[in-house]
Amino acid sequence: MAIGFPFEYVGNLHIHTTRSDGGGDAKEIAEAARTVGLDFIILNDHSYLTQLHLEDQGYYKGILVLVGSEIGTSSHHYLAFNITHQVNDESYSPQEVIDAVNSQGGFGFLAHPFERGMHFLQNSVSYTWRDWSVKGYTGICIWNFSSRWKENVKSFWHGIFHLIFKRYTLKGPSKKTLSTWVRLCSEGRVVAIGGSDAHASSIKIGFIKLKPLSYRYLLNTINTHILTLSPLSGDVTTDKKIIYTSLREGNCFIAHDDLCSAKGFSFSFRREKNKERIEMGQEAQFSQGVLVIKLPGRGLTRITKDGSLIKTEYGSGLSIRIQKGGVYRVEVLRKTHIFGWRPWIFSNPIYLR
Numbered sequence: 173m174a175i176g177f178p179f180e181y182v183g184n185l186h187i188h189t190t191r192s193d194g195g196g197d198a199k200e201i202a203e204a205a206r207t208v209g210l211d212f213i214i215l216n217d218h219s220y221l222t223q224l225h226l227e228d229q230g231y232y233k234g235i236l237v238l239v240g241s242e243i244g245t246s247s248h249h250y251l252a253f254n255i256t257h258q259v260n261d262e263s264y265s266p267q268e269v270i271d272a273v274n275s276q277g278g279f280g281f282l283a284h285p286f287e288r289g290m291h292f293l294q295n296s297v298s299y300t301w302r303d304w305s306v307k308g309y310t311g312i313c314i315w316n317f318s319s320r321w322k323e324n325v326k327s328f329w330h331g332i333f334h335l336i337f338k339r340y341t342l343k344g345p346s347k348k349t350l351s352t353w354v355r356l357c358s359e360g361r362v363v364a365i366g367g368s369d370a371h372a373s374s375i376k377i378g379f380i381k382l383k384p385l386s387y388r389y390l391l392n393t394i395n396t397h398i399l400t401l402s403p404l405s406g407d408v409t410t411d412k413k414i415i416y417t418s419l420r421e422g423n424c425f426i427a428h429d430d431l432c433s434a435k436g437f438s439f440s441f442r443r444e445k446n447k448e449r450i451e452m453g454q455e456a457q458f459s460q461g462v463l464v465i466k467l468p469g470r471g472l473t474r475i476t477k478d479g480s481l482i483k484t485e486y487g488s489g490l491s492i493r494i495q496k497g498g499v500y501r502v503e504v505l506r507k508t509h510i511f512g513w514r515p516w517i518f519s520n521p522i523y524l525r
Contacts, residue, residue: 215237311362342515431508
């Protein structure tokens with residue numbers, strides 16, 4: 173019988189350091205993570221710029237730092253976790269990259285598959301995923317802060333506006349990303365994660381050099397909350413396994429924590445017959461029961477079945493009785509005074525086949 177997950181930990185899964193094209197080292201980034209209250213971070217430096225520096229893994233003042241890789245150059249970027257050596261993506265097809273990661277006991281996610289790039293400064297350069305025939309990947313990064321933020325910047329003044337109001341103007345996952353994810357989930361379990369894609373890079377405009385988005389800010393934007401049966405122990409090997417198990421299984425949800433902390437959110441299914449509890453990421457045979465959603469604050473909760481909206485309600489939670497099988501998930505919007513409803517929480521599905 174499935175039971176609830178008693179432990180929740182918050183991490184940022186997509187970060188670049190000075191080993192590739194980031195603006196800080198592992199120690200500096202861990203300190204930023206500690207400042208904003210994270211439990212763990214995962215570094216994903218670009219494979220074509222650096223080797224896999226596993227020596228950076230460890231606890232830094234209570235923050236667990238893990239090391240993965242972002243594999244890919246002009247397209248097909250793949251976030252690889254739990255690998256032991258770097259994958260040479262320049263000579264591999266997307267499927268060969270996935271296979272090489274899996275052969276090491278690793279797993280991975282398609283990164284920012286439909287990003288559009290920044291027209292201002294970067295000429296709309298984007299790193300999309302185009303080969304949808306691939307198999308063997310764990311899931312998709314559906315919400316990338318840097319990708320979505322860049323798409324808003326059409327000019328210098330757009331950039332200033334979206335820097336000042338970055339907390340409130342961030343877009344949620346694109347419709348194309350969500351519809352693709354829905355389609356894939358109809359065929360099998362596909363885990364969704366989110367991340368900041370933090371670089372903390374400096375930019376130069378004329379004689380002015382700026383670092384518009386710091387690690388301290390970025391690591392409190394799009395985070396992934398994992399749910400576990402066991403607490404983190406302080407042992408790197410043990411805790412890495414706990415975190416990676418939750419990510420593999422989809423026992424996690426994505427949240428814009430700078431808008432409002434999402435810690436305490438829960439989404440589960442309770443069978444009427446035997447009170448069995450099914451959690452995010454889990455798959456079970458359907459029988460009649462109740463979907464139960466609890467929020468850490470008030471929000472507009474939207475429940476979808478197979479991608480179609482079936483219930484919307486404002487409050488700190490809701491329950492809904494369901495009588496048909498399907499892939500159920502939750503989106504939550506948070507109300508702001510000036511900018512209205514903003515995207516806040518995206519759950520992984522509960523699969524009731």
